[in-house]
Amino acid sequence: xxxxxxxxxxxxxxxxxxxxxxxxxxxxxxxxxxxxxxxxxxxxxxxxxxxxxxxxxxxxxxxxxxxxxxxxxxxxxxxxxxxxxxxxxxxxxxxxxxxxxxxxxxxxxxxxxxxxxxxxxxxxxxxxxxxxxxxxxxxxxxxxxxxxxxxxxxxxxxxxxxxxxxxxxxxxxxxxxxxxxxxxxxxxxxxxxxxxxxxxxxxxxxxxxxxxxxxxxxxxxxxxxxxxxxxxxxxxxxxxxxxxxxxxxxxxxxxxxxxxxxxxxxxxxxxxxxxxxxxxxxxxxxxxxxxxxxxxxx
Amino acid sequence: xxxxxxxxxxxxxxxxxxxxxxxxxxxxxxxxxxxxxxxxxxxxxxxxxxxxxxxxxxxxxxxxxxxxxxxxxxxxxxxxxxxxxxxxxxxxxxxxxxxxxxxxxxxxxxxxxxxxxxxxxxxxxxxxxxxxxxxxxxxxxxxxxxxxxxxxxxxxxxxxxx
Numbered sequence: 001x002x003x004x005x006x007x008x009x010x011x012x013x014x015x016x017x018x019x020x021x022x023x024x025x026x027x028x029x030x031x032x033x034x035x036x037x038x039x040x041x042x043x044x045x046x047x048x049x050x051x052x053x054x055x056x057x058x059x060x061x062x063x064x065x066x067x068x069x070x071x072x073x074x075x076x077x078x079x080x081x082x083x084x085x086x087x088x089x090x091x092x093x094x095x096x097x098x099x100x101x102x103x104x105x106x107x108x109x110x111x112x113x114x115x116x117x118x119x120x121x122x123x124x125x126x127x128x129x130x131x132x133x134x135x136x137x138x139x140x141x142x143x144x145x146x147x148x149x150x151x152x153x154x155x156x157x158x159x160x161x162x163x164x165x166x167x168x169x170x171x172x173x174x175x176x177x178x179x180x181x182x183x184x185x186x187x188x189x190x191x192x193x194x195x196x197x198x199x200x201x202x203x204x205x206x207x208x209x210x211x212x213x214x215x216x217x218x219x220x221x222x223x224x225x226x227x228x229x230x231x232x233x234x235x236x237x238x239x240x241x242x243x244x245x246x247x248x249x250x251x252x253x254x255x256x257x258x259x260x261x262x263x264x265x266x267x268x269x270x271x272x273x274x275x276x277x278x279x280x281x282x283x284x285x286x287x288x289x290x291x292x293x294x295x296x297x298x
Numbered sequence: 299x300x301x302x303x304x305x306x307x308x309x310x311x312x313x314x315x316x317x318x319x320x321x322x323x324x325x326x327x328x329x330x331x332x333x334x335x336x337x338x339x340x341x342x343x344x345x346x347x348x349x350x351x352x353x354x355x356x357x358x359x360x361x362x363x364x365x366x367x368x369x370x371x372x373x374x375x376x377x378x379x380x381x382x383x384x385x386x387x388x389x390x391x392x393x394x395x396x397x398x399x400x401x402x403x404x405x406x407x408x409x410x411x412x413x414x415x416x417x418x419x420x421x422x423x424x425x426x427x428x429x430x431x432x433x434x435x436x437x438x439x440x441x442x443x444x445x446x447x448x449x450x451x452x453x454x455x456x457x458x459x460x
Contacts, residue, residue: 004337010319014299015364042360045321046341061318063365089354113432114408116342118354119361201431202343 084123136234140226163233308376345433395446397437
């Protein structure tokens, strides 16, 4: 096959597309040599072309998109369950997400481009474990859990414990991420998110922030704050929760919580922004989001 | 590894042998000579390689040819009716929705997909700009592209073939 001029060729792949979960798990269990589990491939292909990943010819690529059970969004026993291979564009138009977790749809609407969202998956976004993964902060504040399967069984872990570092997760070898689930938020809960980037479309976030509150205008009963691109992984910032819980959500409380959150992150200077700028944004954006959530609860 | 895939391309059934490490962009350009599908950034940033996969715009550079097996694929060639330009192409020509033309096939596919799905009255500028977020144009500043897509919708509503 003639390559385009200046293009880094993909290696010769051994492509697998199992059609059922059992076939998928059996394949991954028995596969010999190097392999990668893929779905949309919107990170996989640029990672090879850009030289971030190098594979020898003959690497096995296991495409999970043939397994129907891994796609789709449903509500089940008070939980919202998303298949790992659910496309970002399916999240955007899902009536369940739009009604129960608009905070997630809001985050997805600013990810990449419409073309990429028509291919990229939520599980892929989490498994790539970018510190700036844009689905992570809203899912963290929604108290999401992720489930994976091997040929021998299933395991579930809170998303908060899933990321280990840039590009690294707790997913064991020969496992496949299957589901992301979170409790369907009730009427006394509110969640908001925002992010800062060089422009709206198709940029890596300078910072992304999500907050979640439960309670009413007189008292906050529970709170969660999560951020992306301020640490080696997307993080839940628990230090600020105690500032909020049990308090009346007035301006001073929200400001103190935002300040606490911003002092518990460790951003870096990089080509997108300085650490100082990120800290400043973290405080301001958190304060605004908290105020917006309090407005939603009123 | 060679894989035989089956596509419906521009309404024609097609069996094709591809390399497993080949992208849909490579298969469309190199094997099927559908050269309206432009290769540019090859990392999904620019949208020049946009095609419709089962009616939805995707970057063909970010998809393995093997993963598109069974898909219905539409490229700009497929918008033509014989030698006759599609109304959205005419709108781009009439309103100068292009300068160098490199991004044009991608914008035509994204614009076509938007207009085809759109109901109701005129498309507003914000909707159009959001839906072409994934298509970079370095010449026009987008003004005339937005106007051309708006005009294409009017022509569709006025009964022009679509």
